[in-house]
Amino acid sequence: MKWDFSFIWTAFLDLLPALPTTLYITAVSVSCGFVIGLIVTLSRMYKVPVLSQIGTAYVTFVRGTPMLTHLLIVYIGLSMLLDHLSDKFGWSFNSVSIPMIGFAYIAFSITAGAYLAEVIRSGLLAVNKGQLEAAYSVGMTTFQALRRIVFPQAFAAALPNLSNSLIGMLHGSTLAFTVSVVDINAKAQIVASTNWKFPEAYLAAALLFWGLTVLIERGTALLEKRINVYNRGGVA
């Protein structure tokens, strides 16, 4: 077997058009997942009836099952449900109206939500209870106290884990190829099979993912340095 090193670069350029797809899936799933995670965590923390139980069940089920399974369940299950309802009520809207990437958005948001719920919880647990009490003692409402005092500190504490989840979702987004979404990895497969040069194309994909991951790592490190100024003792 012979390696065609120059083809790695050719493949790399061919993969670039698929880059936005990967980034969209990652960005949408992590952002929606963050909102889901926040709602789940807060309702569990404040023991909101019904919502907190649903939240607990959701976190254990989703974390207990593979990401690929979530995608397949959403893809098949949601389509069937939608088509059923569509028939019943005579909607013009059915599963075909949803673009394939939409299923990936939904499924991966559900996945990310469960993992991020735990990340957010660990961040909130890292904030001393006295901080909330101090906020109450100066007369803040719970909302003000959370927004101004607790969340900023929880975010700083959760940042390393958040970046981990972001990287995990970036890599996990490759599973979207199972519902025929052409992300970086799927594109690599296409490039590979049309040119009959497999390792080169996959290596190009790996390099692209690695580059993205390094960017995320660097970005987090910078952010961490910035928002953790207050944790440095003995300066000033």
Added chain:
Amino acid sequence: MIHLKRITKSFGRNEVLKGIDLTIRKGEVVAIVGPSGSGKTTLLRCINYLEKPSDGEISIDEFSVHFKKPHKKDIHALRQKSAMVFQQYNLFRHKTALENVMEGLVVVQKIPKEEARKRSVELLEKVGLGDKLDSYPSQLSGGQQQRVGIARALALNPEVILFDEPTSALDPELVGEVLGVIRKIAKEGITMIIVTHEMAFAQDVANHVVFMEGGVIVEEGPPNVIFNVPKEERTKQFLARYTSESAYSI
């Protein structure tokens, strides 16, 4: 005038406060003393509703809250009438000394930033930290942090400032600077309730001393009475340890 009426508090089956009645006049400095576990801190935290009393009533001038079923609005109002200085300081860790003092003014009292800033700087200067405005809590000593805590409480201009063992977490060397600040503001006629183990300080600063044990007020009165001629046997016992050390001064 602050009236506490029949305040009770239980943690599960453990009754920590067994019906506390206490009246605090405007401008009075009340020291609450007593052994650990007597309910002093719990009582103080009930006044700010950081602890939810099981029953009872508090009134501050015309305003009153029944603790059996308090309204959310009333709790919020109650908290705005009081300010707390914590044993562990509890400064907002991600904010500088100046921001810590300004926070309540800007966010809760909606005072314009410039004005809040001016007032906060004045207060920090008053507690001797005019040169530490931009320091984060992690860059300050315990004594300095507690003085920021006091400035933060003062800034809110509350009806009453609650001190929860303000010097218990400090090095012996740093206790003096904090007590000095408290003594200074006590002279300004701000109503204060201080839970403390510093008997000499209580005797010196307070107008009224309350001795608590087992969730009840055993005895209360002016400091010279409580410290020199207490009526109750238990008070005598408790204070015996301290009066022999009365040479101690700050």
